[in-house]
Amino acid sequence: MTQTISNKQNRTGLALVSTPLGFSLLLLAVPLTMVILMSFWTQNYLVLEHSFKLDNYIEAWTHPLYQQLMLRSVRISFLVTLATVLLSYPMAYFISFYGGNNKVRWLFLVTIPFWTSYLLRVFLWKVILGYNGVVNSTLDWLGIIEEPLVFILYNSNAVIIALTHAWAPFAILPIFVALEKIDRSYLEAATDLGDGPIRRFLRVTLPLSMPGVVAATLIVFIPTIGDYVTPKLVGGKDGLMIANMIQVQFGKANNAPLGSALAISAMGIVGMISILFVGLNRRWLKKE
């Protein structure tokens, strides 16, 4: 009896999921495979040579320009992730522990600004950080600075600030969900057993919320490596990232194979770092 039910379950489930799965296979798995294949081909002016070669990867990994862009992209993604998670955690903590009956309202409050057009949000950071921008005008008016600060626009600092802003809700939400799941009686138990607030946070709250922190880290870190708009708008020459070069290779430079190799390399690097990171945090992720 159970066997027949599970057979029917299996068939209906597969029948239902087959259309979305087919769609994703066709538009995600096949294209990704094509990019991997393409990265081993060679572009000879207008002709695409289909023989298997490692030349694109050798160029992507040894050319100083690509090395520099790749290192910078990983460094920016790392710093953005660090800043986003460190800033989002207290916010999520505040909503979960002190939000009372207004938790949903608070979550709305932190997500509303992110429905502003993405392009304009990044552009407005230029207005905030610029030579005559909000930050410089305010600091000047307060008499704190005499010369406008120039280290905050058209370099990687500006990219980091704008991206830390852009990813905030994607970190706040998973950390909030993890904090919500913590059984509050554990905290009472820790207090009863003599832990002060800081010790209690470090020994109970933080470890139990690690699944949310790990999720937030991955959700922010992986896509950040591929950001195109932010470096292009506020990064200047010294803040460009690997995605800008990938776009150049597929566009003006007309070298899709090299562009593919750069894309696959970037994905490979963030993939490896992510796997390593999850491995390091394995003990926090175990199901109780």
Place this chain on the structure above:
Amino acid sequence: MEKAPKYLQIFVVVYLVFLYAPALLLPVFAFNDSTIISFPLSNFTFDWFLGLRNESALHDALGNSLLVALSSAILSTCLGVLASRASARHEFFAKKSIISFLLLPLVLPEIIIAVSLLVVLSQMGFALSLWTVVLGHTLVCMPFSIAILTSAFNNMDQSLEEASFDLGETGWGTFRRVILPLVAPGIVSSLLITFTLSLDEFIIAFFLTGTGATLPVYIWGQLRFPNKLPNVMALGLLLLLFSLLLLSVGEYFRRRTKQMAGTDSFTGD
């Protein structure tokens, strides 16, 4: 209710200022009577909004974006209904891997998705058009549909379905007369959220569109012309208000789903 410690309260206020900073500048410059986007401000004006009426390229882009967003929202929600129904009610072969694969676009950098679709479409000799953008948007919107709809299907009381079968309804009849009405608010919420996401998506549209620009592609072009910026600010403000309207409607329906199902994970709201 315990009160938050002082330092946490101060942090929250400062962080909120940081989160709202760009969005708050939008209305400031949309109503500022100067072509230069910087301080100090000059007079108040409505001209930038009125100027939008004469931009025919903008009207074309708006039409294109509405078409793309509507198509992507409907397609991704239909696919989302199938996947989340399967995920919420059925056990099947490789379920976890299949669902994770469907959710993969959530963590993939958009440029990777854009580039890989571009490679396949150009290799197969497909001409780029608004429809190729629709395919890309459907792919990235589907995970959001699945997330919203899985919770809608999960919140549904399974006994209602069984009751319908016991009373003699067929599978299709149960779906149409019991399941669909119960998850309808989730479907509306999925349609609205995917519509809003597609309306604002830039990278995939930038890579995959042919001659027809969507709204973000149009805005990207305008950012290069300093004298067009105030118009763009006015447009951005209108878009923000429109998105917030759609989302409020979506949230209203999301709450309806929870009320109908009689469960609400965040009590008291």
